[in-house]
Amino acid sequence: QVQLAESGGGLVQAGGSLRLSCVASGRILSINAMGWYRQAPGKQRELVAAITSGGSTNYVDSVKGRFTISRDNAKKTVYLQMNSLRPEDTAVYYCNADGEHYTGPYYIRTNFNSWGQGTQVTVSS
Numbered sequence: 001q002v003q004l005a006e007s008g009g010g011l012v013q014a015g016g017s018l019r020l021s022c023v024a025s026g027r028i029l030s031i032n033a034m035g036w037y038r039q040a041p042g043k044q045r046e047l048v049a050a051i052t053s054g055g056s057t058n059y060v061d062s063v064k065g066r067f068t069i070s071r072d073n074a075k076k077t078v079y080l081q082m083n084s085l086r087p088e089d090t091a092v093y094y095c096n097a098d099g100e101h102y103t104g105p106y107y108i109r110t111n112f113n114s115w116g117q118g119t120q121v122t123v124s125s
């Protein structure tokens with residue numbers, strides 16, 4: 001199993017900043033894309049930002065110019081720097097990663113797609 005552990009959420013005033021972190025653990029062979037999703041109450045989960053193993057990034061339009069996604073491949077960690085936060089950014093933020101890992105006693109190579117448990121970000125007006 002591949003586990004993702006998020007941290008860095010919290011309560012911040014509009015205009016403030018937060019930095020989310022997500023570290024992957026397990027018998028990981030490689031990680032392809034890593035991304036951040038969010039889900040606000042009563043809304044569907046949406047992709048906020050994603051980054052490939054080569055560093056290519058994409059963002060949802062509403063966060064372009066305010067959020068920056070980055071990763072440290074050696075640490076198996078992805079970050080989301082969130083600046084100029086707005087009340088509409090309030091949501092539970094989830095980390096996602098896909099790649100290959102080893103399973104079982106014979107270290108069989110298997111694809112994985114894992115989610116973190118989520119971290120709450122609340123932006124007050």
